[in-house]
Amino acid sequence: xxxxxxxxxxxxxxxxxxxxxxxxxxxxxxxxxxxxxxxxxxxxxxxxxxxxxxxxxxxxxxxxxxxxxxxxxxxxxxxxxxxxxxxxxxxxxxxxxxxxxxxxxxxxxxxxxxxxxxxxxxxxxxxxxxxxxxxxxxxxxxxxxxxxxxxxxxxxxxxxxxxxxxxxxxxxxxxxxxxxxxxxxxxxxxxxxxxxxxxxxxxxxxxxxxxxxxxxxxxxxxxxxxxxxxxxxxxxxxxxxxxxxxxxxxxxxxxxxxxxxxxxxxxxxxxxxxxxxxxxxxxxxxxxxxxxxxxxxxxxxxxxxxxxxxxxxxxxxxxxxxxxxxxxxxxxxxxxxxxxxxxxxxxxxxxxxxxxxxxxxxxxxxxxxxxxxxxxxxxxxxxxxxxxxxxxxxxxxxxxxxxxxxxxxxxxxxxxxxxxxxxxxxxxxxxxxxxxxxxxxxxxxxxxxxxxxxxxxxxxxxxxx
Amino acid sequence: xxxxxxxxxxxxxxxxxxxxxxxxxxxxxxxxxxxxxxxxxxxxxxxxxxxxxxxxxxxxxxxxxxxxxxxxxxxxxxxxxxxxxxxxxxxxxxxxxxxxxxxxxxxxxxxxxxxxxxxxxxxxxxxxxxxxxxxxxxxxxxxxxxxxxxxxxxxxxxxxxxxxxxxxxxxxxxxxxxxxxxxxxxxxxxxxxxxxxxxxxxxxxxxxxxxxxxxxxxxxxxxxxxxxxxxxxxxxxxxxxxxxxxxxxxxxxxxxxxxxxxxxxxxxxxxxxxxxxxxxxxxxxxxxxxxxxxxxxxxxxxxxxxxxxxxxxxxxxxxxxxxxxxxxxxxxxxxxxxxxxxxxxxxxxxxxxxxxxxxxxxxxxxxxxxxxxxxxxxxxxxxxxxxxxxxxxxxxxxxxxxxxxxxxxxxxxxxxxxxxxxxxxxxxxxxxxxxxxxxxxxxxxxxxxxxxxxxxxxxxxxxxx
Numbered sequence: 001x002x003x004x005x006x007x008x009x010x011x012x013x014x015x016x017x018x019x020x021x022x023x024x025x026x027x028x029x030x031x032x033x034x035x036x037x038x039x040x041x042x043x044x045x046x047x048x049x050x051x052x053x054x055x056x057x058x059x060x061x062x063x064x065x066x067x068x069x070x071x072x073x074x075x076x077x078x079x080x081x082x083x084x085x086x087x088x089x090x091x092x093x094x095x096x097x098x099x100x101x102x103x104x105x106x107x108x109x110x111x112x113x114x115x116x117x118x119x120x121x122x123x124x125x126x127x128x129x130x131x132x133x134x135x136x137x138x139x140x141x142x143x144x145x146x147x148x149x150x151x152x153x154x155x156x157x158x159x160x161x162x163x164x165x166x167x168x169x170x171x172x173x174x175x176x177x178x179x180x181x182x183x184x185x186x187x188x189x190x191x192x193x194x195x196x197x198x199x200x201x202x203x204x205x206x207x208x209x210x211x212x213x214x215x216x217x218x219x220x221x222x223x224x225x226x227x228x229x230x231x232x233x234x235x236x237x238x239x240x241x242x243x244x245x246x247x248x249x250x251x252x253x254x255x256x257x258x259x260x261x262x263x264x265x266x267x268x269x270x271x272x273x274x275x276x277x278x279x280x281x282x283x284x285x286x287x288x289x290x291x292x293x294x295x296x297x298x299x300x301x302x303x304x305x306x307x308x309x310x311x312x313x314x315x316x317x318x319x320x321x322x323x324x325x326x327x328x329x330x331x332x333x334x335x336x337x338x339x340x341x342x343x344x345x346x347x348x349x350x351x352x353x354x355x356x357x358x359x360x361x362x363x364x365x366x367x368x369x370x371x372x373x374x375x376x377x378x379x380x381x382x383x384x385x386x387x388x389x390x391x392x393x394x395x396x397x398x399x400x401x402x403x404x405x406x407x408x409x410x411x412x413x414x415x416x417x418x419x420x421x422x423x424x425x426x427x428x429x430x431x432x433x434x435x436x437x438x439x440x441x442x443x444x445x446x447x448x449x450x451x452x453x454x455x456x457x458x459x460x461x462x463x464x465x
Numbered sequence: 466x467x468x469x470x471x472x473x474x475x476x477x478x479x480x481x482x483x484x485x486x487x488x489x490x491x492x493x494x495x496x497x498x499x500x501x502x503x504x505x506x507x508x509x510x511x512x513x514x515x516x517x518x519x520x521x522x523x524x525x526x527x528x529x530x531x532x533x534x535x536x537x538x539x540x541x542x543x544x545x546x547x548x549x550x551x552x553x554x555x556x557x558x559x560x561x562x563x564x565x566x567x568x569x570x571x572x573x574x575x576x577x578x579x580x581x582x583x584x585x586x587x588x589x590x591x592x593x594x595x596x597x598x599x600x601x602x603x604x605x606x607x608x609x610x611x612x613x614x615x616x617x618x619x620x621x622x623x624x625x626x627x628x629x630x631x632x633x634x635x636x637x638x639x640x641x642x643x644x645x646x647x648x649x650x651x652x653x654x655x656x657x658x659x660x661x662x663x664x665x666x667x668x669x670x671x672x673x674x675x676x677x678x679x680x681x682x683x684x685x686x687x688x689x690x691x692x693x694x695x696x697x698x699x700x701x702x703x704x705x706x707x708x709x710x711x712x713x714x715x716x717x718x719x720x721x722x723x724x725x726x727x728x729x730x731x732x733x734x735x736x737x738x739x740x741x742x743x744x745x746x747x748x749x750x751x752x753x754x755x756x757x758x759x760x761x762x763x764x765x766x767x768x769x770x771x772x773x774x775x776x777x778x779x780x781x782x783x784x785x786x787x788x789x790x791x792x793x794x795x796x797x798x799x800x801x802x803x804x805x806x807x808x809x810x811x812x813x814x815x816x817x818x819x820x821x822x823x824x825x826x827x828x829x830x831x832x833x834x835x836x837x838x839x840x841x842x843x844x845x846x847x848x849x850x851x852x853x854x855x856x857x858x859x860x861x862x863x864x865x866x867x868x869x870x871x872x873x874x875x876x877x878x879x880x881x882x883x884x885x886x887x888x889x890x891x892x893x894x895x896x897x898x899x900x901x902x903x904x905x906x907x908x909x910x911x912x913x914x915x916x917x918x919x920x921x922x923x924x925x926x927x928x929x930x
Contacts, residue, residue, distance in 0.1 A: 009709030009710070009714055010709065010714060010720065011709055013704075013707035013708070013709075013713075013714070013720065013722055014707065014722050014726060015704060015707065016706050016707045016722060016725045016726065017655050017658055017659060017662075017702075017703060017704050017705055017706045017707060017711075018651070018655055018703065018704075019725065019726055019729065020611055020614075020637075020641065020655075020658060020706070020725065020729075021644075021651045021652070021654040021655035021658055022651045022654075023607070023610075023611075023729055023730060024607050024608075024611065024641045024644055024645050024651075024654050024658075025644070025645070025649060025650055025651040025654045026651060027607060027730050029599060029600075029603045030599070030602075030603065030907075031730065032606065032733050035736065036606060036733045036735060036736055037602070037606075037907070039735050039736055039738060040602045040605050040606050040735055041602070041903060041904055041906065041907070042738075042740065042876065042879055043570055043579070043580050043584070043605065043609070043735060043738050044580070044584060044601075044602070044605060044903050044906065045879060045880075045883060045900065045903035045904070046569065046570055046580065046740045046879060046882070046883070047563050047569060047570065047580035047581070047584045047585075048544060048584075048883070048887075048899065048903055048919055049882060049883035049884075049886045049887050050562070050563040050564070050565075050566060050568050050569045050886060051544040051545060051559045051562040051563035051585075051919075052544045052545035052562075052886060052887040052890050052891060052899075052919060053545070053562075053566060053568070053814060053885075053886025053887055053889075053890065054545075054562040054563070054565035054566050054886075055543065055544055055545025055546045055562050055890055055921070056545065056546070056890065057562070057565045057566075058675075059561055059562075059565045059675045059678055060543075060546075060558055060561055060562045060565065062675065063557065063558055063561050063675075063679070063682070064543070064546075064548065064550075064558055067550055067554040067557065067558065068548075068550070070554075071538055071550075072538075073536055073537075073538060078520065078525075078529070079513060079516040079517045079520055080516060080517035080518070080519075080520025080521065081520045081521070081525075081529075083529065083533075085529075085532055085533070085536075089532040089535075092528065092532065093525055093528055093529055093532065094516045096524055096525055096528050097515070097516040097517075097518075097519040097520050097522070097524075097525045098512050098515040098516035098519070099515070100515075100519035100522045100524045100525065101515060101518060101519050101522075103515050103518070104511065104512060104515045105508055105511055105512065114508070115508050115509070115511065115512035116512070119508070119509060119512045119513075120512075120516075134494060134495070135494075136509075137495075137502070137505045137506070137509070138494045138495065140505050140508065140509060141497065141501060141502075141505050142488070142489050142492060143489075144508070145488075146485055146488075146489065149485075161715055162709070162710035162711070162714060162715030163715060164663075167663070172485075176485065176489045179486075179489055179490070180489050180490070184490060185490055186483070186486045186487045186489075186490040186491065187486070189486040189487075189489050189490045190482050190483055190485075190486035193482055193485060193486055193489075194482060194671070194674070194676060195676055195679065197482075197668065197670075198629075198632070198666055198667045198668055198671055198676055198679065198680060198683070199664075199666055199683065200665075201663055201664055202663045203662065203663055203705070203710055203711055203712050203715045204710040204715075205662075205702045205704065205705055205708040205709075205710040205711040205712075206659070206663055206701055206702050206705060208702075209659070209700045209701050209702050210523075210524045210527065210528075210699050210700040210701070211659060211660055211663055211699070211700065211701040211702065211705070213524055214528070214660065214663065214694075214699070215663060217528070218663070218664065229679075234675050234676070234679070235674045235675040235676065236671055236674050236675070236676040237482075237670045237671050237673075237674050237676065238482060238483065239478075239480060239482050239483075239670065240482055240668070240670055240671060240676070241481050241482045241485070242478035242479065242480065242481045242482060243478070243670040244474030244475065244476055244478075244627070244670075245474070245627035245668055245669040245670040246482075246627070246668055246670040247668050247670075248478075249474055249475060249478070249627060250626055250627030250628060250668045250669075251716075255475065255478065257478055257479050257481060260479075260481045260484065260485065261479060261481065261484055264484065264485075264488055265488060265492050265496065268497050268501045270501060270504050270505055270508060271500065271501055271504055273504055273507075273508050275507065275511045349518060411507065414507055414510060414511055415510075417511070417514060418510060418511070418513070418514035419514075420518075421514045421515060421517060421518025421519075422513075422514050422517040422518055424518075425517050425518065425520055425521065426517060434513065434517075435510065438506060438509050438510035438513055439506055439510070441506065441509065442495075442502070442506070454513055454516075454517060456520070
């Protein structure tokens with residue numbers, strides 16, 4: 001992922017975020033001259049006059065139309081929760097939730113996580129507007145195509161420069177999906193894309209903070225609002241993406257326009273979407289996958305005397321912690337990954353619970369894993385042999401771990417992953433119904449049904465914890 | 466304003482905005498293979514599972530706290546209108562209105578229009594939260610300082626690259642103002658700035674469309690929401706502005722950090738704020754100003770036989786239309802500017818009404834203006850002589866037109882400008898009260914009073930038109 005960018009990054013910048021924060025929080029009230037104080041009043045008065053003067057201009061009226069479409073506020077479901085909010089806020093919050101575990105989908109060519117912005121906006125709008133399941137799936141495919149094609153055009157320069165490409169392209173995808181759901185004509189759809197083009201969201205410095213998942217959420221909200229504004233007559237440049245001072249040339253040096261136009265309507269970027277099977281670093285995935293395959297072949301933890309693991313050196317460099325003390329450490333332990341794979345057949349969020357990590361059988365099983373480096377083995381592969389108490393040796397070699405494009409997760413594996421995340425929140429019965437609703441959504445007269453199945457009913461309360 | 470940028474702009478980009486808009490609007494439903502259709506369902510299901518799974522994570526809960534602070538929705542005034550909306554939407558709409566006439570304030574060093582983002586956010590929050598006038602003015606000074614200092618650091622590279630610097634720095638200024646109003650400590654203020662740092666808004670390609678004034682509005686909303694989220698415990702990088710993959714290095718090649726840190730708390734950027742006196746291109750301002758001074762010296766249109774105008778060549782190149790047919794054309798007619806200056810003493814939005822432009826006395830007066838180029842005269846200056854019917858010659862030379870930093874608008878002139886915009890909406894009596902409320906706001910126990918004086922009462926209806 002390390003590439004050269006056009007301009008060297010300045011690693012010695014002073015801490016201006018903190019400097020400004022201290023200033024804003026602590027500078028005394030009226031801690032300035034009479035001239036500054038008077039200028040503040042002049043600034044205020046001039047601004048009030050301008051705002052009053054244009055208050056009935058068609059610009060303000062069109063924007064207000066979009067804002068008023070968000071009332072009354074109890075419009076859309078927050079998945080897994082009982083609160084209901086306006087559709088723009090639902091797009092925001094569902095977008096945040098879906099990226100919080102970093103466990104969502106990945107368009108590998110751009111490392112865009114495409115569903116967060118697009119699905120969050122589309123579901124909220126379709127639920128409120130009474131859209132059909134068919135319309136939702138169409139909007140999802142088309143919206144993801146827009147995000148990922150723009151991403152293809154700008155990647156990798158744009159990402160290297162510092163943009164979180166999921167959020168910076170996500171506003172466009174969400175706007176496209178919502179324009180489609182609103183049945184806007186091509187002219188107004190261009191306006192929706194144009195309004196979204198002024199809102200690329202997210203820089204990579206935020207990784208590791210709550211603002212990372214904010215990016216897909218904010219992109220979802222921006223795209224939904226852009227479509228509503230276009231519907232109400234709001235205008236933007238008709239070449240807001242490609243013009244010299246448009247979005248793409250402003251935020252990326254590289255722009256391969258053919259990535260947008262080539263095979264449009266024939267090749268769909270959603271075909272290249274992948275899903276992460278395990279709730280930990282990708283480098284452990286082949287080892288977990290191999291141990292899960294041992295389990296599938298009938299190997300049980302109590303039979304095992306030793307697990308011989310051969311991996312690329314990077315695996316032990318990054319995840320060589322044999323005695324993780326908690327769930328967070330276990331996410332960086334290939335030994336825990338192997339123990340989870342053999343014991344549970346998977347490694348979802350719950351397999352990284354502190355309680356599971358510290359279970360005596362898990363501690364014991366981790367200690368039975370003997371890992372060695374074999375540079376002949378690719379980072380994406382793992383070689384595992386279980387040596388059983390009866391002397392048998394069971395060998396598994398994983399070339400492409402599950403979840404890669406070459407070896408995608410099966411539908412059953414996707415369902416299991418879903419249950420691992422959603423069962424603790426909704427309970428198994430609701431969870432099964434929700435899975436079925438997802439598979440059959442294209443035939444549903446109203447998306448509303450699915451959305452409401454994803455809500456936690458206020459009476460029921462949360463299933464656990 | 467023409468400068469070289471690091472990277473040559475691509476002026477031959479294909480029209481991808483239209484291409485994508487056509488595709489999104491017209492591609493047939495389910496116009497793809499079964500494999501694509503199935504992948505769409507897998508994408509949806511995986512996304513739903515992720516969203517349900519993290520629905521009760523502190524990240525989602527903190528964001529929801531901020532969203533719920535926007536309910537119930539009737540929280541804040543839209544200046545000049547009777548509708549009330551939630552405070553984030555009020556920040557958006559007031560920010561849009563105040564920039565719609567392109568008549569707001571200008572920080573000349575960066576050409577940032579600072580009040581739009583900052584005042585729009587601060588007024589809406591202070592109104593709803595019961596803030597004092599003192600707190601509002603403090604927030605305005607500090608927020609504008611943050612926007613303009615960050616702008617100083619990045620200008621001109623950042624602007625040349627394509628960013629509308631008012632919106633791209635405005636999120637930070639609005640976040641700072643709102644953090645101050647919410648009395649956040651320095652740590653949470655840094656989080657508010659950090660969340661805002663992922664939301665630079667606006668590209669210059671939008672100039673000439675409704676999306677230009679959207680930029681300050683969207684920045685106001687983003688900053689207000691960032692502060693609310695930080696208040697509710699939402700986190701961001703503590704070095705989101707300055708880090709190598711933080712906001713500033715991602716969106717600008719030039720970053721002069723000392724512009725942020727130097728004389729912080731001693732020099733206030735609001736001191737360098739200017740206000741445009743006339744509702745037309747800046748190049749006509751000296752001529753209007755000169756003719757208004759003739760009027761102030763007692764010269765009346767009926768006395769005038771001829772007006773001899775000497776200006777820089779650029780003035781006639783850009784605004785040499787002697788017979789404008791309507792208000793829009795009149796904005797590019799120095800002849801109309803002179804007629805308006807002599808007749809009304811100013812040239813606000815109403816002096817560019819079609820009816821005024823086509824009034825016989827205005828047509829006649831424009832024809833009495835004889836303009837010649839004098840390259841010895843600066844663009845910012847004008848030399849005017851009125852030749853009267855009785856043979857007298859009255860001469861005025863304007864070196865620095867009113868509204869420049871060297872010759873700022875007086876408070877009385879600001880009031881007149883205000884009336885020109887606000888009288889037609891609110892009526893003269895309410896307008897006078899609102900002006901008084903602005904001058905005395907620092908002593909007001911509650912900003913709410915001022916805000917509500919700026920509203921159009923639902924019963925009263927709009928004063929005219």
